[in-house]
Structure formats: C-alpha cells, structure tokens
Amino acid sequence: MALREPPLAEVHDARGATTTEFGGWDMPVEFDSIRTEHESVRESAGKFDVSHMGEITVSGPDAAELLGRLTTNDVSALAHGKAQYAMITDTEGTILDDTVIYRLPETHDANFLFIPNAGHDEEMEDRWTAHRDEWGLDATVENRTDAYAMFAVQGPDAVDLVASAADDADEPLADLGRFSATDATVADSDCLAARTGYTGEDGLELIVPWSEAEAVWEAFDCQPCGLGARDTLRIEAGFLLSGQDFDHDENPRNPFEADVGFAVDLDTEFVGRDALARVAESGPDERFVGFELETRGVPRHGYEITDSDGETIGTVTSGTMSPTLSTPIGMGYVPTEYAEPGSEIAVRVRGEPKEARTRALPFLER
Amino acid sequence: MSFEIPDELRFLESHEWVRKEDGTARVGISDFAQDELGDIVFVEFPDEGDEIAHDEEFGVVESIKAVSDLYSPVSGTVTATNDALLDAPELVNDDPYGEGWMLEVDLDDPDELDDLLDAETYRDQIE
Numbered sequence: 001m002a003l004r005e006p007p008l009a010e011v012h013d014a015r016g017a018t019t020t021e022f023g024g025w026d027m028p029v030e031f032d033s034i035r036t037e038h039e040s041v042r043e044s045a046g047k048f049d050v051s052h053m054g055e056i057t058v059s060g061p062d063a064a065e066l067l068g069r070l071t072t073n074d075v076s077a078l079a080h081g082k083a084q085y086a087m088i089t090d091t092e093g094t095i096l097d098d099t100v101i102y103r104l105p106e107t108h109d110a111n112f113l114f115i116p117n118a119g120h121d122e123e124m125e126d127r128w129t130a131h132r133d134e135w136g137l138d139a140t141v142e143n144r145t146d147a148y149a150m151f152a153v154q155g156p157d158a159v160d161l162v163a164s165a166a167d168d169a170d171e172p173l174a175d176l177g178r179f180s181a182t183d184a185t186v187a188d189s190d191c192l193a194a195r196t197g198y199t200g201e202d203g204l205e206l207i208v209p210w211s212e213a214e215a216v217w218e219a220f221d222c223q224p225c226g227l228g229a230r231d232t233l234r235i236e237a238g239f240l241l242s243g244q245d246f247d248h249d250e251n252p253r254n255p256f257e258a259d260v261g262f263a264v265d266l267d268t269e270f271v272g273r274d275a276l277a278r279v280a281e282s283g284p285d286e287r288f289v290g291f292e293l294e295t296r297g298v299p300r301h302g303y304e305i306t307d308s309d310g311e312t313i314g315t316v317t318s319g320t321m322s323p324t325l326s327t328p329i330g331m332g333y334v335p336t337e338y339a340e341p342g343s344e345i346a347v348r349v350r351g352e353p354k355e356a357r358t359r360a361l362p363f364l365e366r
Numbered sequence: 367m368s369f370e371i372p373d374e375l376r377f378l379e380s381h382e383w384v385r386k387e388d389g390t391a392r393v394g395i396s397d398f399a400q401d402e403l404g405d406i407v408f409v410e411f412p413d414e415g416d417e418i419a420h421d422e423e424f425g426v427v428e429s430i431k432a433v434s435d436l437y438s439p440v441s442g443t444v445t446a447t448n449d450a451l452l453d454a455p456e457l458v459n460d461d462p463y464g465e466g467w468m469l470e471v472d473l474d475d476p477d478e479l480d481d482l483l484d485a486e487t488y489r490d491q492i493e
Contacts (some may be wrong), residue, residue, distance in 0.1 A: 034430045228404070228431050243481040296452070298408050298428045319406035321430060328408075350426065 006051035007149050017226060018349060021297040023118025023243070025052035028226040037229035038323040041199050045155035046225040049217065050198075054121030054145045055207060057087065057110035058128065062137035067101060067112055068203065070131060072272070073253060075112070078103035081171075083179040085263050088116075088124070089272030093254045093279060095246045097124065098263075100196060102181050110142070113207070115244040121145040131271075145356060149213035153220055154203030154233075162186070162193065162204045173204065180258070187215040198230065200366050207362040213287025229273055232320050237289055238361030245317040245331065257284040257333060259361070286314070287298040287339035290361040291330050299330035299356075304348040308355075309317040313338060322363060330356075331365050369397040371489050372463055376482035378421070379491060384439040385462065386479060391440055394467045395427065395458065398492045403429035406458045409451045411436070411468055416444045418471065420478055425468070427458065436468070439482055446470035456491065 003026040006012075012019070028049060031037060037135035040046040058067055068075040073086035082199070083102045087095050116124040125143040132139050153162050162184075163173040171182040172195055181194035189212035197203040208216045238245060240260065246253040255264045256279045266277050270288040293299060299319030304312045319330030330347065338345055341360045348354040375383045381399035385392045400406065411425035418424045418438040425436040448467050451457055458466035473479075483491065 030404060030431070033405050232430060296410075296431070297407060300433065322427075323405075323430065 002007040004052070006049050007210050008049055008051070008217055011214055011217065012049065013225075017224070020227060022227055023052055023120070025118055027052050028224070030226045030228045031224045034187055034226075034228040034232060035323050037223055037225035038216045038232050040223035041155045041201055041225060041229065041233055042324055043155070045153060045161050045203075045220075045222040046222050046310045047159040047217070047222055047230065048152040048154065048225050048230055049149070050152050050205070050230075051213070052118035053150050054116035054118070054124065054143070055148045055150070056114055056116060056121060056124055056128065057142045057144055058112040058114070058139055059110040059142075060139040062132075062139045063111040065087035066128065066132055066135075066137050066139045066141075067114065068268055069135070069270050070128060071099065071101060072264040072270055072276070073101070073113075074268050075101060075103075076268075081181050083181055083196060085179075085260075087255045087260060087263050088127075089255070089270070090248070091272055091275065091277065093250060093272040093275035094252045095255060095258060096127075096248050097242055098240060098260070102192070102194065104192070105181065105183055107183055115150075120242070130351055143197075147210055149208045149216075150208050151195055151206045151208065151217060152199070152203060153206070153222070154197045154199040154201045155222075156202060157222075158201065158203035159195075159224060161220055162206070166193070186211070187219040189216050191216060198237070199233040200239070200364055201233075202366075219263060232323055233319075235318050235320050235331065236322055236324055236362065236364040237329060238331065238363060240288075241318060251317065253288075253333070254279050254284065256280060257286050257288060259288040283336065285336060286333045287336050288317075288331060289339050289346070289358045290329065290363055291345060291356045292363075293330070293347060294355045294357060296328075297347070297352070297354040298328050299347045299349065305332050305334055306346045306348060306353060307338070308344050308346060310346070310353060313345070324364055331361070334358070367493065369401065370463070371397065371485045373485045375463070375485060376479050377485070377488035378437055378482060380437045382437055382439050384452075384472075384479065384482065385463075386476065389473065389476070390445060391442070391471050391473055391479070392467045393439060393469045393471060394462055395436070396488070397462050399434075400459050400462045400466070403427065403434060405430045406413055406455045407466045409455050409458065409468065409485045411447055414444050414447060418437050418442065418444060438471075440471055440478055442471040444469050445472050
C-alpha cells in the first residue's frame with residue numbers, strides 16, 4: 001500500500017529532509033542533524049510537521065457522552081477551548097491508543113476534536129461510529145485527517161515566534177494557558193492554536209487546513225525538525241510513544257502500568273473502567289520507569305532489562321543517548337519492586353550487561 | 367552531496383577505510399558512512415593486542431538513530447586504539463579520516479590491501 005504523505009512532502013524534500021515510514025506515513029526524520037534540531041528546541045525554537053497525527057471531530061447532542069464512554073478521562077469537565085489527555089482502552093483496560101481531546105471554541109461547528117496517533121485514525125473512526133450505533137447516540141463522527149495539517153512549534157521562544165506571526169487570535173497566544181486552544185489567523189489561514197506539545201518545552205500546536213499548510217509552515221523562521229529529534233525530545237520528557245511504549249498487540253499495557261493513571265477518571269463510565277478499577281485497587285504488577293545507564297552503551301527498544309544477578313525482569317521500550325544530558329537514558333517496564341527511583345538494574349546491550357539505575361520521569365525538569 | 371574520498375585510502379564495501387603507514391595501518395569509517403549514521407554517540411572497539419580479521423566484525427558504532435557493526439578491512443594485531451573517541455565520539459563526524467580514526471593494526475599480510483576497493487571504485491559504489 002502506498003504511504004500517506006503530509007501536504008508539505010515536496011517542501012521537505014526540497015529542504016533536504018530524509019524521510020522514514022511511520023504509522024503508514026512517509027514523514028521527515030531529519031533535516032540537518034538530530035542533535036542540531038534537538039538543541040534548537042531546547043535552546044530557542046523548532047518546528048515539526050506532525051500531519052501524520054489524526055484529526056477526528058465529534059459533534060451533535062451526544063458528542064460528549066460518546067467521547068466520555070470511549071476515553072478514560074472526564075470529558076464533561078472540559079470548557080470550550082480546553083484540552084485533556086486521555087487513554088482509549090478496551091474492555092480489559094488495555095490501552096488501544098492515547099489522545100488529546102479538545103473541546104473546540106464556540107465558533108466551531110463541531111463540538112470536539114481528538115487526535116489519534118499516526119495510523120490509528122481509521123481504527124478510531126470505526127470504533128467511534130460502531131459504538132455510537134450500538135449505544136444509539138446522536139453524534140456525527142468525521143475523520144478529517146486528510147483535511148488538516150498539524151504543526152508543532154516548540155521551545156522557549158516558540159510562543160513569541162507564533163504570536164508574532166499570528167494576528168486576530170481570539171485570545172492572545174502568549175496568554176493561552178497550558179492545554180488550552182484558541183482560533184488564530186496565521187499567514188491569512190484560520191488555524192486552531194493549542195498550548196500543547198510533545199517535547200517537554202513550552203510551545204504551540206497548530207491545526208491548519210491542508211491546502212494552506214505551506215504558507216503557515218513558512219511563517220515561522222526557525223529550525224525545521226524531524227521525527228528523530230521528536231523522539232529524543234519526548235524521551236527526555238518521559239512521554240509515551242504509541243506502538244512502542246505500549247502496543248495493544250505486541251506490548252499490551254494498562255494506564256496504571258504505563259504511569260498515566262492521572263488520565264483515568266474512575267468516577268466516569270467508560271469502556272474498560274471496571275477492569276481499571278480492579279487494577280487501581282490492587283496496584284499494577286509492573287510499572288513504566290525511566291533509567292540511566294551508568295556504563296558506556298546506548299539502550300535501544302527491545303533490549304532486555306535484568307536485575308543485578310542477570311535475571312531478565314523487563315524490556316526497554318525506548319532509549320537513546322540523551323543529547324541534553326549526554327548520558328544514555330531509557331524507559332521500560334519493570335516489576336513494581338524495582339520501580340522506586342534509584343533501584344539498581346542492568347540493561348543487556350548486545351549481550352553485555354550494563355549497570356543502570358532507575359530514575360523518576362521526566363529526565364529533564366523544565 | 368559530495369563526500370570526501372581521499373585517493374590514498376582503500377575501502378570495504380561496508381564503508382570502512384584503511385590507510386597504510388609503514389607496516390601498520392589505520393582504520394576508520396568513511397565520510398559517507400558518518401553522514402549516513404548522523405550524530406555518532408558511541409564507538410566500541412577491541413583492545414590493544416587483540417587479533418582482528420579481514421571482513422570480520424571488530425566493533426560497533428552507534429549514532430542517535432542507528433547502530434552499525436564495524437568490519438575490518440585487514441587482518442592483524444591491534445597496536446593502538448583512538449581512546450579520544452570514548453569521550454568525544456563526534457570526532458568521527460567531524461573528521462572521519464583524521465582525528466576520527468579508530469584503530470592501528472600491525473598487518474599480517476600487507477598484500478591484503480590490494481583486494482580492497484580503491485578510491486575511485488568506492489566513489490562509484492556510493493554515488
């Protein structure tokens with residue numbers, strides 16, 4: 001099957017980007033160097049084309065109920081222009097995907113927008129419409145992934161950079177609170193601007209009409225960044241990557257194991273709630289932790305985590321040489337007794353055990 | 367993009383280079399290889415005195431995005447390793463034929479170099 005391409009594929013190619021397949025999309029992985037891109041975001045600003053992320057709108061009288069019953073957080077708590085992080089779980093409480101849900105400003109026809117991960121948009125559209133029909137709810141679900149591009153502008157200078165390129169924002173972008181969204185005009189295009197991101201830095205994410213993507217992208221004079229830097233940045237920030245740090249088929253996990261229990265509101269009724277209430281009661285057997293290698297080597301996805309006697313106790317789900325900390329860091333699941341920060345573990349790097357110590361996430365406090 | 371390929375070097379198809387210097391030889395990876403790998407963060411190589419063999423693995427180079435095995439262009443005994451790379455692996459990116467060298471080897475058979483790719487053939491391979 002042909003890979004899906006972001007609207008700026010040719011622009012990125014002309015800029016010298018190398019690309020990679022990710023979630024069925026052909027996306028830029030590197031423009032200059034991962035280190036250069038990573039440092040730009042930590043020190044000033046960088047822009048990411050994240051048009052591979054899905055966009056699904058939900059409207060109608062029962063929109064909130066449908067979202068509330070299919071996601072783990074409390075959608076009814078959202079005011080217009082506010083966003084929340086939530087998990088999508090099956091009846092067993094196993095994570096299918098994670099998402100950010102926006103309750104759109106009142107100016108919009110649709111009531112809600114949620115952002116599934118790359119390659120999950122069709123699965124989520126099907127899930128939403130099937131449950132809507134089963135429950136007899138009055139809601140319209142539209143998969144608009146091919147109608148909207150999405151850009152992230154991230155870093156300490158990012159908000160000022162976007163604010164200076166935007167006019168007519170309904171709410172001044174610099175005053176926009178975390179997990180809030182507003183309508184803004186950038187390069188004559190109507191965008192939704194949200195104070196959200198995936199790098200651990202301040203910044204904005206912009207949802208932009210597909211046909212106007214290039215003008216908006218060019219409105220920000222900062223380092224273009226690819227998925228390579230996005231990965232090193234999000235690992236330093238301790239954020240989960242769908243399909244890697246959890247995967248419904250390959251690495252099934254519930255939100256309490258994945259350390260995102262804060263996104264689960266057991267006072268709401270949703271698919272998987274009862275199973276998760278049992279996990280909350282007993283506590284998870286394994287926990288998602290960060291760790292730092294104390295000897296030379298780079299932890300990678302799939303490497304075994306062992307105890308200090310060499311017994312396998314878990315698997316690395318994400319790892320890298322941290323460009324900011326200049327130390328090898330990683331994340332993965334270990335039995336709860338090893339989850340306390342400072343616990344001695346080891347990571348088997350090409351057969352060689354490398355001493356490591358668990359530590360609290362995120363690796364980088366901002 | 368054009369890559370530096372010094373005429374006096376010999377190459378393996380897997381992008382390692384060797385430079386002969388009176389009976390010993392220096393080994394590293396090519397400008398093309400360092401560019402493909404991107405930011406190099408770790409290099410693992412044998413100890414002085416270890417034997418290495420033509421076309422066999424002698425170590426590993428890791429960048430932020432990839433891990434790659436290193437293959438030896440020659441057979442012989444390692445007489446020196448570039449320990450500067452342990453603290454500054456980025457030297458391989460900055461100067462792959464100079465400060466980014468990896469090993470010095472006492473050659474078992476200097477004629478072995480004749481079987482390697484010359485600069486022109488290697489240039490044809492990567493272009």
